[in-house]
Amino acid sequence: MMMLIQIANLILQVLVSIVAGACLLRCYLQWLAFNLGAGQSKSIGAYILPLSNWIVLPLRRFIPSIGRFDLASCVAAYLLIFCKIAILLFISGATSIDISWLALALIDLLDLTLSGLVGLVFASIILSWIGAGTQIQFLVSLLVDPLLTPIRKAIPNFGALDLSPLALLLILQVLQIILGNLKL
Template sequence: MLIQIANLILQVLVSIVAGACLLRCYLQWLAFNLGAGQSKSIGAYVLPLSNWIVLPLRRFVPSIGRFDLASCVAAYLLILAKISILLLISGATSIDISWLALALVDMLNLTLSGLLGLVFINIILSWVGTGTQIQFLVSLLVNPLLTPIRRVIPNFGALDLSPLALLLILQILQIILGNLKI
């Protein structure tokens, strides 16, 4: 029971903070201005959640072009810490190299889960709200993933099947990652 409670608490906390680090990395890759001084920007939410771990890491982990490696490493370290705590609570006696691989698989799974959520939000917002700031932001995040699929799938007029194809691809990748974890 203690392990389940610790797992729930750590999963929620780490998913939020590591997710913010991964979102920060993706936004920087898209050359999105996080607008640290703007209260209505996505940066007002992402930066406070991730600055405490990303900024110190930037002293040692440089960016690679537009790829914010420090944010990615921060997410990985958070997930590795969660796995380490849970395994130590469950009675593991030594650190194993498989923990490193398990953390990488968990980070990729968190990334895929976040992308699945963004695609669902994009679909719902395309039905109900047009022209809102949140719809613009979500479209900005999802469109780079949909563009290559739209080149392959034929246009059916008002019916856009590319989000469905992207959802299928992301879920297949999650199944593959789930089988790697076993």
């Protein structure tokens, strides 16, 4: 039984992380007023929209955006994570939904967000070394720079050495430690 739960956890974790991550990225890109370009084959929207439209578009009928914040995409990511948790808990023998599941889903949503940001910061660092001037480097910079700008203003300038990605990684990892302790 334990092996079945581990296999289900792995499969659900991968699938939900991809789709919920696409929903969160969609929300963030809308916040940045980025055109997802549904008709453009080389746009990031060509990847994000097919992964997330099936859940986001129906939710938009009931959940409007708040300014530039795409609340339907955020709720979609939360619902996906909640369903993953519910499935895993039912497989492991839970018989009823508990209010703690809602909190656990929120913590997992925040953890997924932080993990995605950590990945983006690493991608930004690597692309700044090897992919300067490429379209993907431009996109990753577009996503990471709004987070780095306040840090760059707060820490001293060391010339060509930019320590703001390191500071952002430290902040994100501290937040992940706090979230990890909230799960316990």
